């Protein structure tokens with residue numbers, strides 16, 4: 091049985107595995123960070139926000155201060171999650187479920 | 201310091217705590233139910249709670265209206281306020297609020313008075329007393345937020361408390377505006393009143409009013425009028441509660457107020473129970489501590505188990521010698537602005553809703569600073585709290601029936617321009633531009649885009665005042681005030697758009713101005729589940745301009761937005777581009793200040809956005825061609841806005857191909873990533889990298 095945990099992530103309860111919600115590709119053990127099972131890329135702010143002036147502030151963000159760290163499903167390349175981090179900053183383990191409690195859908199859940 | 205509790209009836213007792221800025225948060229938990237109050241709750245008849253809950257809400261709405269109509273500051277008129285009713289021992293039972301911040305913090309001065317002064321013969325609590333407070337060390341947010349509160353007596357018994365609170369944008373600090381960016385310690389921040397009695401026998405003492413006007417002599421009129429407005433609002437509520445007691449009895453009032461708290465706690469626990477147990481984490485970053493552009497981190501680990509949630513802020517940046525610091529109850533207040541407005545929006549606004557929450561806020565961090573720290577910009581540094589709390593709730597709630605409440609971040613990068621000096625009628629004024637403050641974008645949802653210019657994350661029901669009103673009263677003319685293209689976080693659904701304005705100093709020879717803002721170098725308003733953050737806020741101003749002549753001539757090239765202003769430069773003058781947080785400086789007539797709010801955070805992969813929605817956004821100038829192409833990879837005719845489906849599919853396949861080629865395995869990625877580090881000036885206040893632990897002692901005088 092799979093339980094949907096976010097827009098892009100399921101947990102396969104019996105296999106205790108993270109899976110891509112869109113294509114079913116396994117993203118590794120649900121005991122660990124699903125990001126470890128993703129393809130990871132750090133993108134420059136100017137790839138996402140257009141700089142309009144060549145000044146101290148540009149209308150985009152600054153590469154000395156941040157990157158967009160993107161996590162893609164290796165099966166379908168879906169953007170599973172994106173994190174704003176200063177360059178080199180550790181990645182967040184954002185969801186650590188109590189797997190023993192994860193036996194089925196909670197009442198009323200979709 | 202502790203009172204002899206055995207002298208006080210049990211239902212009037214407040215749990216004794218050590219009074220300090222780092223422990224006031226303990227009073228956010230409801231007091232234990234006394235036998236008397238339990239009997240009062242049990243004696244309510246069927247229907248009493250339902251009917252009188254509604255009646256009480258009408259009292260609150262009436263008192264709020266009286267409050268707003270009695271005052272003058274723009275923040276009050278924009279809705280930055282609360283009118284509240286408390287139990288006799290200080291628990292919040294219900295409120296009408298434009299901002300939920302004070303649902304947490306306005307509890308604490310009431311409990312302080314009951315704890316310290318109720319049995320103290322030199323102060324005491326008597327019918328007709330009027331108390332006042334604006335000191336964060338005793339429970340407030342920061343000293344611009346001033347609160348009037350009154351005990352409610354009927355037939356000689358203390359049965360409740362009432363309060364009215366709003367922001368006053370002048371405190372007599374080292375800078376005008378109440379949030380002095382250059383403050384180095386609490387001693388730079390102006391008037392700070394511990395909970396104090398300012399009136400007796402239902403009369404305000406003139407000596408107290410004179411003292412406050414003297415403290416705030418840059419704009420004494422606002423202070424003198426709005427103190428009265430707060431008291432007028434609170435007293436209207438007090439009179440309605442007394443009428444209710446006369447009608448139904450004191451025990452009825454006690455029972456009703458307690459029941460609101462019990463119901464709120466029960467419902468909050470039921471809701472939390474239906475979310476998945478686990479630990480949910482988020483880190484967010486801001487790029488300023490006021491006087492300096494430096495990196496600051498807010499870190500939250502939320503452990504949800506059964507019906508309880510523990511918020512642990514370990515990992516948050518060390519406190520600093522600027523005003524971007526606060527105390528734990530202020531962090532709880534900023535968590536509550538999200539909780540009362542969204543997760544628990546349909547419950548009584550009572551501190552029963554806070555009962556399931558436990559707080560770990562390490563001392564020495566920006567969230568639990570030294571008692572002498574400057575904290576007047578506490579709402580600014582708590583943009584971190586507003587961001588990370590929204591992030592953890594999104595992850596906690598998705599897999600439940602509360603999924604509809606999940607959004608990308610509501611914009612949490614405040615932008616508040618403040619202009620001070622005599623206005624065109626010669627009246628001294630120091631006033632925030634609430635129009636720009638209260639038009640942030642809302643976060644995107646799972647099934648639709650966020651609401652454009654919805655309001656203010658810290659004040660869910662605040663609004664932009666009328667533009668003509670602000671131009672009449674304040675020292676500027678607006679060249680433009682509009683939705684800002686590309687301001688929202690992209691996603692399958694985009695955040696709501698934020699706004700932009702250019703304020704031209706007008707009809708006064710000069711003024712002094714400042715802008716409280718952030719997110720020029722990195723975003724704090726985050727998306728969820730692949731949605732992108734909101735756009736950067738550039739700090740732009742133009743000095744020594746020819747705009748007055750251009751307006752007189754009727755020139756057609758007055759800029760219509762900030763990109764046009766900054767790139768075409770149709771207005772001549774000295775253009776300044778800097779971080780959007782700008783300390784106080786003077787301006788002459790014709791100088792231009794640009795201010796921008798953020799959009800909301802995006803939701804889901806931008807590559808999965810319906811191409812027709814991208815075309816619609818392009819037509820509506822919500823996004824530019826650049827974003828349609830580079831972020832959404834949609835091919836659309838810029839004249840007809842027709843989508844080329846085949847070309848779009850091909851572009852998106854190419855984009856997925858690029859993801860495949862730039863994406864690395866976890867280990868491979870870390871081999872490169874761990875070599876990177878922000879430059880030293882960026883990390884000046886961060887502490888050790890990347891732990892964020894203070895390495896040098898902080899000197900504060």
Ligand SMILES: [Zn+2]
Pocket residue numbers: 110111112113114115163164165166167168
């Ligand atoms: Zn996939």
